[in-house]
Amino acid sequence: MMGPTAVIDLSALRHNLQRAAALAPGSRLYAVIKANAYGHGLLRAARAFSDADALAVARVEEAVQLRLAGIDHPLLVLEGFFNAEELEAASHYQLEVAIQQPEQLQILSEHSIGRPVTCWLKMDTGMHRLGFQPDAVDAAWKFLNAHASVAKGVRVMTHLASADDLSNPVTNDQLRLFRVHADQLNTVTSIANSAGIIGWPTSRTDWARPGIMLYGASPMLGRTGVSEGLRPAMTLKSRIIAINSFAKGSPIGYSGSWVCPEDMRVAVVAAGYGDGYPRHAPPGTPVLLNKQRVPLIGRVSMDMLNLDLRTQPEVRVGDEVVLWGEGLAVEEVAERAGTIAYELFCGVTQRVVFEEING
Numbered sequence: 001m002m003g004p005t006a007v008i009d010l011s012a013l014r015h016n017l018q019r020a021a022a023l024a025p026g027s028r029l030y031a032v033i034k035a036n037a038y039g040h041g042l043l044r045a046a047r048a049f050s051d052a053d054a055l056a057v058a059r060v061e062e063a064v065q066l067r068l069a070g071i072d073h074p075l076l077v078l079e080g081f082f083n084a085e086e087l088e089a090a091s092h093y094q095l096e097v098a099i100q101q102p103e104q105l106q107i108l109s110e111h112s113i114g115r116p117v118t119c120w121l122k123m124d125t126g127m128h129r130l131g132f133q134p135d136a137v138d139a140a141w142k143f144l145n146a147h148a149s150v151a152k153g154v155r156v157m158t159h160l161a162s163a164d165d166l167s168n169p170v171t172n173d174q175l176r177l178f179r180v181h182a183d184q185l186n187t188v189t190s191i192a193n194s195a196g197i198i199g200w201p202t203s204r205t206d207w208a209r210p211g212i213m214l215y216g217a218s219p220m221l222g223r224t225g226v227s228e229g230l231r232p233a234m235t236l237k238s239r240i241i242a243i244n245s246f247a248k249g250s251p252i253g254y255s256g257s258w259v260c261p262e263d264m265r266v267a268v269v270a271a272g273y274g275d276g277y278p279r280h281a282p283p284g285t286p287v288l289l290n291k292q293r294v295p296l297i298g299r300v301s302m303d304m305l306n307l308d309l310r311t312q313p314e315v316r317v318g319d320e321v322v323l324w325g326e327g328l329a330v331e332e333v334a335e336r337a338g339t340i341a342y343e344l345f346c347g348v349t350q351r352v353v354f355e356e357i358n359g
Contacts, residue, residue, distance in 0.1 A: 002318070004238040004275045004352045007325070008040055011358035012216055012231035013048040019229050020210040024197050027204045030076055030190070032211035034058035039276075039345035040215055040234055041354060046071045049214070056209055060086040060095065067093040076120065079130070080104055084111045091115045091149070098122045098157065100130040105143055108150070116151040119144050120190065123181060125174040127161040137181050155188040156181075160203065163195035164219050175202055195219040198228055217330055217341035224329040234345060235325025236352070238271040240289075240317050243309065252306050253298025258283050265309040266297065269321050274302040276348035277323055278337035281305075285336040288322035289315060 020029060031052035037045030046055055046066055054074035057063050063075045076096040081087045084107060090097050091113035099105070100122035121140055124131030132140050137156075144154045158178045162168040175191070182189050189205040194213035196203035198220060212218075216225040216232035225232060243265055246252070250260045260266075269287070273279040277300060285296040289312055298306045309315055324330040330341045337344075 002239045002241055002270050004236060004271045004277075004323070006348055006352050006354050007235045007237060008044060008354060008356050009231070009233050009235070009326075009358050010044075010048045010356055012233040013040070013045060013214060014051070016214045016216055016225075016230050016233065017049055017052060017210070020194075020197055020208070020213055024192065024204040024208045027192065027197075027206060027208040028053040030054045030056040030207060030209045031214055032056045032078075032193075032209050034062060034078065034211075035346050038212065038215050038342060039348045042066065043069050043071075044354075044356065045214075046073070053207075054096075060089050063095045064089055064093055067095075081107065083107065087111060087117075087149075088113060090117045096120065098130075099140065099144060100124075100132065102132075102136075102140075105140060108144075108147055111149075113149045116149055118151045118153070118155070120155045120157045123156060123158045123178060125158045125177045126170055127159045127174075129159070131158065134177060134181055137185075141185060153187065155190065155207075156185055157190040157207075160191065160193055160196050160200070163193065163200055163203070164221050166199050166220070171196075171200055171203075175200070193219070212342055215345060217345070224331045226329065232325045232330065234330075234348075236271075236277075236323040236348065237325075238269050238275075238321050238323065240267045240307075240315065240319050240321060241270045241304075242268040243315065243317060244268070254301065255299065258298040262310075265313075265315075267294075267307040267309050267312075267315060269305050269307060270303065271321070271323055272301045272303045272305055274349060275352050276344070277305065278333070278339060278344065278347075280339075281333065281337040285333060286328060288328050290319055291327065293328075 031049040033045045034057045036042050056076040080098040096118040098120045122131040144150045162170045190207035192203040192208040194210050216230045218225045218228045246260050248262045252258045279300045283297050286293045295308045297308045324333045334341045
């Protein structure tokens with residue numbers, strides 16, 4: 001096969017879950033598998049994370065898909081429900097839901113359901129995205145605890161906005177604000193995301209919610225998953241489909257923005273932005289060619305990209321190229337392209353073939 005392949009190492013997924021558990025020994029874990037498990041495969045990840053205490057997704061339809069596939073772990077829907085049908089689904093499939101807007105309280109007040117749902121009341125402590133403002137938490141808490149459709153033992157959670165930056169004081173501000181209100185409620189709490197688990201010990205409360213770290217990438221600024229004791233779960237590979245020789249001054253690729261500085265050989269790799277490789281990866285972005293770093297040259301095309309072969313005289317058509325993963329940190333590729341590992345993982349497209357190893 002000459003086109004791209006995403007190799008998913010199931011043993012790496014399991015290792016990374018164990019690493020999260022070791023970093024937060026006093027917390028139970030929701031393994032976050034939203035967005036198709038950050039591009040790694042929803043059901044594949046759910047099964048690999050069978051040792052997790054629970055699983056978390058963003059939307060009700062993701063949770064329903066898991067239930068229909070036979071996944072019986074506790075499931076938390078991080079965005080909660082947005083209409084009566086989703087509330088009914090949460091009840092029917094016994095989903096836990098985040099309550100983060102007054103409109104959700106209104107839906108609860110207007111509809112009765114067969115089985116009560118477990119609710120996490122979300123407090124906005126500084127993310128300013130979803131959640132009740134601190135001065136509105138008490139009223140929402142009282143409403144939920146008094147409602148027949150809500151299971152006993154309402155829980156409370158928040159989300160950290162800047163935990164990837166250990167020098168940013170915002171995280172400590174968020175933690176203090178959360179504690180002021182959560183201590184008064186005296187209930188089960190959840191704060192830590194991957195960055196909280198790695199860098200902020202006081203955020204590791206009753207439940208933690210590891211996401212990106214489970215897939216082998218670090219959420220911390222300037223660090224890689226390997227430096228956190230994680231293993232890459234996805235290795236994106238392809239192969240060389242052509243090798244050409246060009247004279248000094250020859251332009252390479254669209255717009256001819258990169259010009260050969262000398263007579264040289266150029267390889268063409270069967271991978272491009274149509275497969276999820278970042279179009280804005282600049283010349284010099286590394287790949288691994290026969291386990292040696294080689295720079296990208298020219299612009300990334302939809303189906304192809306070009307490599308400088310001046311340091312690889314023995315390369316042949318069909319040789320393997322690692323675009324990120326084992327031996328080449330996805331964080332480095334993302335930084336070169338001006339994005340983050342999350343986007344690269346989630347952007348791998350449907351035409352890429354997925355393979356599993358170490359099942």
